[in-house]
Amino acid sequence: MDLQEGVIPALAVDTPVDYESLTQLGSIMGSGGMIVMDQNTNMVDVARFFMEFCMDKSCGKCIPCRVGTVQLHRLLTKIRQGEASLADLELLEELCDMVKYTSLCGLGQSAPNPVFSTLRYFRDEYLALINSTTQ
Numbered sequence: 001m002d003l004q005e006g007v008i009p010a011l012a013v014d015t016p017v018d019y020e021s022l023t024q025l026g027s028i029m030g031s032g033g034m035i036v037m038d039q040n041t042n043m044v045d046v047a048r049f050f051m052e053f054c055m056d057k058s059c060g061k062c063i064p065c066r067v068g069t070v071q072l073h074r075l076l077t078k079i080r081q082g083e084a085s086l087a088d089l090e091l092l093e094e095l096c097d098m099v100k101y102t103s104l105c106g107l108g109q110s111a112p113n114p115v116f117s118t119l120r121y122f123r124d125e126y127l128a129l130i131n132s133t134t135q
């Protein structure tokens with residue numbers, strides 16, 4: 001997994017490392033680097049780590065990336081701290097779509113990828129951190 005690529009679950013470990021196969025899984029080839037994580041890694045932390053990278057690297061030219069990555073990072077932090085509601089999770093997903101489809105360049109367009117893929121394969125880890133008493 002490269003910095004802006006998506007995560008791939010263990011059940012897809014036999015997937016060929018080529019452009020088409022990784023795209024089907026919601027990831028991209030990038031530079032071809034991969035990071036292997038075990039079951040002790042919290043996937044919300046992973047998404048938050050990559051969002052922090054994109055937030056720091058945003059050049060600030062367009063608002064969706066400049067503001068969107070900051071807000072996505074804020075929401076991921078809120079979820080990780082057990083202070084988020086289901087409405088925050090919905091907002092996270094809506095904001096990911098907005099940043100992906102309205103950012104000017106590849107950095108902003110791919111910034112939500114780790115959130116999309118961790119939600120796709122590890123949504124239970126997000127839900128476990130959602131505070132059902134929070135509005």
Ligand code: SF4
Nearest residue numbers: 060061062065105108
């Ligand atoms: S998407 Fe690209 S152009 Fe827009 S702020 Fe991010 S890095 Fe700059």
